[in-house]
Amino acid sequence: MSPFSKAHTRLAALRADLTGDAFRPEDPGYDSARKVFNSLVDRHPAVIAQCETKADVVHCVRFARDLDLHIAVRAGGHSVAGMSLNDNGLVIDLRRMHTVTVHPGSRTVRVEGGALMSHLDHATRPHGLATTGARDPTTGVAGFVLGGGTGWLDRAFGLAVDNLLGVELVTSDGSRVRATDHENTELFWALHGGGGNFGVATALTLRLHPLPEFSIALLTYRPEAGPDVVRTYREIMEAAPPEAGGGIIREQLVDALLTYTGPERDLRELAQPLRALPHVAEILTALPHPELQRVLDSPPGLRNHWSAESLTGLPDEAVDVFCELGNAMPVPTATRHLLFPQGGAIDSGPDRYPVPFRDARWTVHPFGMWEDPADDERCVQWVEDVRAAFRPWSSGAVCLNLIGDEGVDRVVAGLGAANIRRLAAVKAVHDPDNVFRFNHNIPPL
Incomplete structure (x- = not known):
């Protein structure tokens, strides 16, 4: 089978598997789907997959690996450097996955990977609860938290990443994993600042704090x-x-x-x-x-x-x-x-x-x-x-x-020179081929 025929067949299979949609450059809606916050960025992915479920994300990762396509992940927000897009690769767009579920009794919240700060705030406010969020409501929660997260409430509640209790992740081989203080602990450590280097974050669990008055x-x-x-x-x-x-x-x-x-x-x-x-x-x-x-x-x-x-x-x-x-x-x-x-x-x-x-x-x-x-x-x-x-x-x-x-050098400044080798070792376990490279990248050890 020619490479073109294989790509055509695999794309047809992906579209059949997805709950969401997949766009090629010739499709209506493609140009709208590839627009990002920063208009300096003008990139043309081969495929944009708008996922609605974890299974969609798994299908997309396996599709890209089968065709040796680079993967960029769009988690809903700004990505000022345009790292949520690539040229001639696959974009996994999570923006349809934005459900936020508050658990008032445990003061925790589960946030899907495409949710914005506005989704999080809208869900937590009726309960008199909050966590450190970004200073702009259109910021994506996942990228913000996994990158550290500084916002209006950080002096009171700590950095966003200090309130991270768990991450549900699809890794570079299409596996679903969960990282917490008790499960995949080294990966969980790396996700406290290491961003999207280790997989696609389909959901995060965050600690909430009482905020009766502001x-x-x-x-x-x-x-x-x-x-x-x-x-x-x-x-x-x-x-x-x-x-x-x-x-x-x-x-x-x-x-x-x-x-x-x-x-x-x-x-x-x-x-x-x-x-x-x-x-x-x-x-x-x-x-x-x-x-x-x-x-x-x-x-x-x-x-x-x-x-x-x-x-x-x-x-x-x-x-x-x-x-x-x-x-x-x-x-x-x-x-x-x-x-x-x-x-x-x-x-x-x-x-x-x-x-x-x-x-x-x-x-x-x-x-x-x-x-x-x-x-x-x-x-x-x-x-x-x-x-x-x-x-x-x-x-x-x-x-x-x-x-x-x-x-x-600035990636090192953002993660700490003393942490880079340890982060690279985690990367080597969960993404040895550096599939997730459209980010502040940590090459695998």
Whole structure:
């Protein structure tokens, strides 16, 4: 049988086996299926399989292995580097698998591999429960958690990966495995930061925390007030309890956001130094936690280039650099310049996992977003300028969720040089042929 005939026969068999759909480039719906969050990415897979069940995922992995096709996994969210697509390979698209099941008695939740943060928040909110989620409701839960996971609640509840209790995985030979603290324990360790390197995560089980009250203070200032605002915010956060979080968000104006996993009256006192500075707008209110996600809700279809640096501290010189680079942001674009505090439950969380950015004090996150291709060069350059300017205060680590494809050295920075050999050994057991390579890749040992 010719290679073409074999591929045609196997594709027909895959389509017959799938509960979901499979698209080839000539099929109606293919172009829609291959669109991703970042419009800088323009790739053309040979097949896009929209899975609805674990069995669908197994069929897809075996189909790709039989035809020696590369596999990319689309778990629902951003993947700013476009790692959820490939050229001339198979994309396993999990977005139809987005069921979220809350177990209030055990304070746990099972989240299917294609669920977004909005699905998770919608399911947990009625129970007065929450876990650390991303800062944008359109982020995919699986990629976010398995990459470490830093969000609005991390100072109170720890990194997302600290709340990971189990992963259901389809490995490179089509086997179904489960990883927990008691089953496939070495794989479970590797999944705490190692992302999609070890298989297709069809479901995750996460720990939930009581969140009966949640409050925010959002104050807006003119750009010239930036240095005073950031210094004041720094002083507040360096003395704040773990219940407090938030960040500085620089767009055309300067926003100082304080979040609090508690009542508004407690937040009001914490925010007083910021309220004492001249500002142009103020919101201080109790708020359902999922509503906060709208603050950084990022529209799809823009051109994106992001990066980040984990910082050992935020001295006055670094504050000045942050504000100067905020003034230099490319305009008019949707670009944002972000600064988040760490500490709290992030720092006190378990140190055994491959998430070396845990002990940083702050994270700076240049977030380039624009529409016009003519702005590509200046927007990308601005992000790179921010990274370069903050290197004097860099811890050397980085949260891989916050960056694109920045090369092998940055993967090592995101996982820790001391962890790489152990991770590569796990990779060699569960994906010896590096089938799952469209990610922040860990080559097998």
